[in-house]
Each structure stands twice: as C-alpha cells, then as structure tokens.
Amino acid sequence: MRTRRREGDVPEPRSRWDEITTGLWMGGHVWSDGRQRHQDVVVDREFDVVISLWTRSGHGPAPGVEHHVAPIPDDWLTAGEIDSVRRLAVVAADAVRAGRRVLVRCYSGYNRSGLLAAQTLIELGHDGDGAIDRVRLRRSPWALHNPAFEQYLLTGLDVASLLSGLEPPPP
DSSP states (O other), rough: OOOOOOOHHHHHSSHHHEEEEETTEEEEEEEEETTEEEEEEOOSSSSEEESSSSTTTSSSOOOSSEEEOOOOOSSOOEEEEEHHHHHHHHHHHHHHHHTTOOOEOOOSSHHHHHHHHHHHHTTTTOHHHHHHHHHHTTTTTTTTOOHHHHHHHOHHHHHHHHTTTTTOOOO
C-alpha cells in the first residue's frame, strides 16, 4: 500500500504539532527546526489520546497513553478507510468534549492528520469550509494540500464513503 505521496516542494512543518482548537492538536513524525534541519518527533505523555494515521516504531506515545492506529494512504481512500476516519473523528471529538488533550498525526502533519482534524472540527460543529480554513490557519497553509481530502470534507465523509463504495458498471 502506498502511504505517502511525493511532497515535491512542500516544506517540512516548522513545529512538532499545533493546537487546532482547544484540546485538539495536529502534527507529524517529522519537522524542521529554525535552521532547516530535519528533526524526528517522538510523543511521550504530552497527550491523553494519540491517533496515528501513519506510524513509525520508536515515535511513541508512551505506554499507557490511549493510542489509535489506522494507517491510510495520502491518496484517494476506500470506503473502509473513509469510515475509519469518520469513526476516529468521533473518538477525537468525544475526547475533546471531555477535556482531554488529543493529538492527530501522520507523517508530516499536513494531509492525513488534516483530514481527521478537520472532520473532528465538523463533529464539533464547524462546517467543511470553516474546518479546512481553521486547520490551515493553525497548522500550515500546506495543510490539506491533497485535493482529494479537501473534496471529501466539502462533500461530507458520509457521502464520500458511499460514492467510493460504488463499483463501476460492467463493460
């Protein structure tokens, strides 16, 4: 399974993670410090819940931290993958409502984590456009640069799941 798209000229993030709304953080496994040096991100106990859409051994979180892992590609998703994002957005929104600190992460912390963070905002009452704008404002203008993910959010994940589950007609 392809898990990362080639990023081309997309810069690495300037921070390990950023707060999107109170209690909801978005980040990745890598970032670039002020001198353009690549740094790995390791999560310990900074968060109550960590949701990883891409993961690498040794990057945390610490034992005992609630950790959900659902690898998805940075590409068009299957109906099952979209349903996983929907389910995890409910988990994240419930945790935020309960006052818990939630980190949603992927490789760079732009697309996959942006999809889930924006869907969590929708679960918390934002509309699709507002959720996308907030993710880009709080994380990076590069967040959600995958046009498929932006389209999923604007269409609605429930509709996107139904549409991706359709099989093409026979020839």
